[in-house]
Amino acid sequence: MITLQNVSRKFGRNDALCDVSFSLEMGKIYGIVGPNGSGKSTTLRLIAGLLFPSKGEVMVNGQKVNRKIAKHVAYLSDLDTFYRGFTVQDMFDFHVSQFDDFDHEKVDKLLSFLNLDRYKKLHQLSKGNRARVKLLLVLSRNAPVVLLDEPFSGLDPMVRDTIVEGLLRFIDYENQTVVITTHEVGEMEMLLDEVLLINEGKILSRQSVEVIREREGMSVKEWMKTLCGSEGRE
């Protein structure tokens, strides 16, 4: 479904990613975890076609990734950029104009699940509600690949719970692959099938969450701290 083959990405002289290879299957939820600055977001942006590799190849859905991959990829940015004058409705009208897999039935369900008012202007919304809007836009699409970049950062526990529940309710597990980056593994742990631990631009380890518990007797958070040393601390 998603394949990275010997991918490196430099920013100036710095290696953000260094010779990374992995592939991800359909129908699973993956976590890319690691300390800040380890290369998690770079990896996600490469899959989303927002960045291109300096070396190597990224394939999604059998296609080499370019800017047009957005057709198959729903991406939730860690940034909070909206047009100030837009209402929630304007925002999804815009998305409808860009993506043909926008599911209007899901929008209605999501609006009531997330308790959002479609006529509110985005700049009037709280940070938590803006996070809900971002989630709504991503989950309203029937894209085979769903990427979430740090969906929890800066949000209170209630909003975090809503995000987890929203994913459990609205992801179509048979037809969608989800990749989530986070440095706050705690709340995500129950949601994930597998984790890829990344540090200093390299994949340190990849493991199924249940195997980590079964074989190592650890939570993912403990496992991550053990492997990253003191840097792994949140």
Next chain:
Amino acid sequence: MGEKFHSSKPIYLQIIDKIHYQIVRGELRKGEKLPSVREMAIQMGVNPNTIQRTYTELERMNVVETRRGQGTFVTENQMVIADLTSQLQHSMIEQFVWNMKELGLQAHEIKRALETYLEEEKK
């Protein structure tokens, strides 16, 4: 939403334990339908693949059966439920005895302590 889980044990095993308890305590009756995989995933706050694994494992243990197109049901077999009850009892006693031995008590001391406790509880 979202149950609490221990970090050191696989989640599917912890959910199996929860369902076993519910059956033994009669909260889930024989023949009763379990929530769908997705509904259970939402209730427990865990990945649906984990619930799928839980159901598959429960099926292998003959505690539930899956009927095509209808869902997953608690077994109608009273024997299986009786077994489950005695298994749970056994593992709890085992844990209790182990803890008491850790405290340095001998078998007859454990018995006496338990009897005294039960006597006092009656009053």
